[in-house]
Amino acid sequence: MTDFTLQQIVYALVLGARWTVLLSLAAFFFGGILGLVLMLGTISRRRLVRLPALGFIWLVQATPLLMQLFLIFFGPALLGKDIPAWTAACIALTLWSSAYLAEIWRGCVLAVQSGQTEAALCLGMLRRQALRHVVFPQAIRMALPPTAGFFVQIVKSTALTSIVGFTELMKTGNILSNVTLDPFVVYGLVALIYFCLCYPLSLASRKMETVFDVTR
DSSP states (O other): OOOOOHHHHHHHHHHHHHHHHHHHHHHHHHHHHHHHHHHHHHTOSOHHHHHHHHHHHHHHHTSOHHHHHHHHHHHHHHTTOOOOHHHHHHHHHHHHHHHHHHHHHHHHHHHSOHHHHHHHHHTTOOHHHHIIIIIHHHHHHHHHHHHHHHHHHHHHHGGGGGGGTOOSHHHHHHHHHHHHSOHHHHHHHHHHHHHHHHHHHHHHHHHHHHHTOTTO
16 A cells, blocks of 8 residues: 555546547547548448448447457467557557447438439439538538547547556556555546546537537
8 A cells, every 4th residue: 555645646647548538539530530431331332342341330339349459459469469558459449439430420421311412413413423512511510419429438438448458547547546545536536537538528519419400
């Protein structure tokens, strides 16, 4: 047992929260890129493109994130190659977030009335032009609120990466709790920091639901 002042505990947790934020941003950025590719694949008319994209999404959504973390972190060890905890956490969260972002965005694209696409085709546009100039601008308006809301889920899901040894906010809290033997204070502060990270994002998501309300 070691005596820590409240200021020292808060400082250590803030340092851990820094890695939580960085991991969340990395997963959201790379997951967004992969999710966009998957979304385009799911709306493709070519089965060789559509089916693998849908299969990947179904596989990721049908398996727990914790299991995906274990496979990515411990799997290469079976081949004699160690993978850093940061890399494993980033890959797992990227794949996980890409599957859900692709489904969110696909739903927004399909929510655009088909008559608008048909009207664009009647005006002589190619299908890709109709998607680019007619469908996607409206889909983006609908996609912003749920995308911001899902970013909150990414931030909270980073807590699972502590299982594979990545020292983010939750892992830092576990270490401090074991050292100080004061879990109530430590985990109370961890919860407070998560709240400070996620609540503004939730408010932003609700605000965008009003600003980008396509039903008005």
